[in-house]
Amino acid sequence: MAGHVQDRWYKTTTGADGKTTRERTDRYGIGLRYRARYVGPDGTEKSKSFRDKQKGLAEKWLTKIEADMDGGRYIDPKAGLTTFRQYAEKWLGAQTTDLTTRDSVDVQIRRHAIPYLGSRPLGSFKPEHIREWLSELERAVPASSYRRVIFASVSAVFTAAVEDEKLHRNPCKASTVRAPAPNNSRVVPWTPERTFAVRAALPEQYQATIDLGGGCGLRQGEIFGLPHDEIGFDTGWLHIAYQVKVVGGKLVFAPPKRNKERDVPLADCVAHVLKAHTEAHPPVEVTLPWLRPDGPSVTKQLLFLRPDGDGAVRRTDFNTRFWKPALVAAGVIPEPKPGERYQAARKDGMHALRHFYASVLLDAGENIKALSTYLGHTDPGFTLRTYTHLLPSSDGRSRTAMDSLYQRAGSTPDGPQTAQGG
Numbered sequence: 001m002a003g004h005v006q007d008r009w010y011k012t013t014t015g016a017d018g019k020t021t022r023e024r025t026d027r028y029g030i031g032l033r034y035r036a037r038y039v040g041p042d043g044t045e046k047s048k049s050f051r052d053k054q055k056g057l058a059e060k061w062l063t064k065i066e067a068d069m070d071g072g073r074y075i076d077p078k079a080g081l082t083t084f085r086q087y088a089e090k091w092l093g094a095q096t097t098d099l100t101t102r103d104s105v106d107v108q109i110r111r112h113a114i115p116y117l118g119s120r121p122l123g124s125f126k127p128e129h130i131r132e133w134l135s136e137l138e139r140a141v142p143a144s145s146y147r148r149v150i151f152a153s154v155s156a157v158f159t160a161a162v163e164d165e166k167l168h169r170n171p172c173k174a175s176t177v178r179a180p181a182p183n184n185s186r187v188v189p190w191t192p193e194r195t196f197a198v199r200a201a202l203p204e205q206y207q208a209t210i211d212l213g214g215g216c217g218l219r220q221g222e223i224f225g226l227p228h229d230e231i232g233f234d235t236g237w238l239h240i241a242y243q244v245k246v247v248g249g250k251l252v253f254a255p256p257k258r259n260k261e262r263d264v265p266l267a268d269c270v271a272h273v274l275k276a277h278t279e280a281h282p283p284v285e286v287t288l289p290w291l292r293p294d295g296p297s298v299t300k301q302l303l304f305l306r307p308d309g310d311g312a313v314r315r316t317d318f319n320t321r322f323w324k325p326a327l328v329a330a331g332v333i334p335e336p337k338p339g340e341r342y343q344a345a346r347k348d349g350m351h352a353l354r355h356f357y358a359s360v361l362l363d364a365g366e367n368i369k370a371l372s373t374y375l376g377h378t379d380p381g382f383t384l385r386t387y388t389h390l391l392p393s394s395d396g397r398s399r400t401a402m403d404s405l406y407q408r409a410g411s412t413p414d415g416p417q418t419a420q421g422g
Contacts, residue, residue: 003038003065005058034058038065040076048077079166080123085114087122087166088157099247099292100254108150109157112137117154122167125158127174134180143346145183152179186389189359190214190352194330201329206304206322208277213353214360215270217375220350221245222256224313227300228283233271238264240376242300244312250293251312253300256376264374277303286312323350358383362390 009028014020032049036058040046046065050058068074088109095102116133134151141147155172162170171177190198199210212218212226221243230239241261245254255261283301290298304313307321324342327333333343354375361371368391372383 003036003062005055005062006035006037007033007055008035009033009052036062038062041069041074042076046077073168075123075165075168077123079164081121082166083118084120084122084125084157085118087161088114088118091157091160100245103247105153108153112141112150113154113157122158122161125167125171127171127177130171130174130177134177138180142344143183144180147180148182155179187355187358187386188347189355189390192356194332195353195356197330198326198332201326202322203307205281205307206318208273209304209350210353211270211273213350214356215267215273216264217354217357218264219243219257219354219376220315221254223350224302224304224315224318225253225300226303228278228303229301231271231274232266233275236266236268236271238266240264244288244302244315246314246316247291248293251288251314252292252295253288253290253298258376258378260376260378262373262376274303281305284309288312319349355387358387359390362387 008031009025010022011025012020012022033052034050034055035047036050037045037047048058048061050061065074092102092106092109095105097105113133116136117129120129134147137147137150141150151172155170158167158170158172161167172179195210195214199207202210209223212223213220216238218226218238218240222240225242225244226238226240227242230241232238239261240256240263243254243256244251246252247254281303283303284305285299286302286305287297287299289295302312305311306313306317320342324333324345327345327348328335328342332348333345336342358371358375361374368384368387369380371387372380375383377383
């Protein structure tokens with residue numbers, strides 16, 4: 001057994017005759033009686049105290065410590081006393097992912113995990129605590145897909161704590177803990193009627209955003225960050241190299257998602273809309289920092305500005321002031337009652353325009369690989385999984401092919417005519 005158990009209530013003394021006797025100490029009857037002590041792998045002494053009549057527990061604890069050290073599973077008991085809040089805040093501060101991702105994860109942990117899990121020491125977590133938290137999370141966050149993202153972030157905190165030897169195992173990975181289900185609902189593209197109804201309901205200066213989203217497949221940030229000189233009116237292409245996004249509460253210029261620049265075909269009808277837009281609303285130079293609030297300044301002539309004409313469009317402001325009222329006017333969501341907020345419309349955000357774009361191209365026979373490139377997806381497989389149900393049906397093609405065969409063979413009610421043997 002590693003270490004030894006000290007009895008604080010008694011001490012052993014040796015008399016002049018060499019005999020040992022046990023004597024009560026000044027602490028007799030006061031506080032915790034037994035102190036289990038051992039030297040940890042770092043060379044420092046560790047200890048834990050136990051009440052009277054718990055010497056057996058103290059010895060059992062030391063035996064487990066020894067087994068853990070021998071088996072490479074040892075965790076410093078003091079490390080397990082670090083609370084989830086303390087460790088999560090330290091973990092968040094050490095992230096090196098891009099700033100937008102960091103901001104998102106920070107919100108997920110601080111808003112949805114720390115208030116419920118924050119005060120519990122890491123070493124005390126069991127699967128039941130995660131199951132209880134997930135139950136609370138389900139009531140607070142209706143969208144299963146977002147709960148799944150939050151759960152993944154919390155699990156990442158626990159994984160880091162395991163690797164930092166703060167606890168033995170990640171409670172999120174227990175067999176009895178089930179991650180929120182992925183969102184397997186099929187994309188239902190808007191109809192042309194709905195798309196153009198929303199367009200008509202937007203203020204005139206923002207109507208061309210519909211044409212860029214639904215006619216070119218741009219993301220919202222790419223629409224608001226599209227510089228005038230990236231529009232190839234002569235070449236028939238748009239070059240997508242910028243977006244406007246929020247980092248640390250500030251607007252910045254940044255490359256498209258996953259740094260994936262791309263070229264998108266510019267249809268004549270969309271080019272005509274953009275020319276008319278730039279004549280009515282001449283592009284204005286906007287200067288923003290690059291990538292982060294303290295980044296170098298970048299200046300671009302943007303097509304869309306704030307209503308007062310001073311600066312780039314902030315996504316959240318646009319959604320609240322213009323997008324959702326347009327959805328109401330087009331009958332997509334109900335009008336809120338006085339004093340109430342607009343209904344959540346996650347599936348009817350501007351991202352719905354990209355789905356509309358994909359549905360139009362697939363219906364016209366465009367292949368998945370080309371569509372994936374135009375949408376800026378890294379993996380064509382993701383594009384296929386998202387839109388496979390929108391592809392022209394194989395059964396329809398099969399019927400058409402067979403009908404064509406019969407027609408070429410000179411069909412009869414009994415089947416195609418064939419040469420008869422003599």
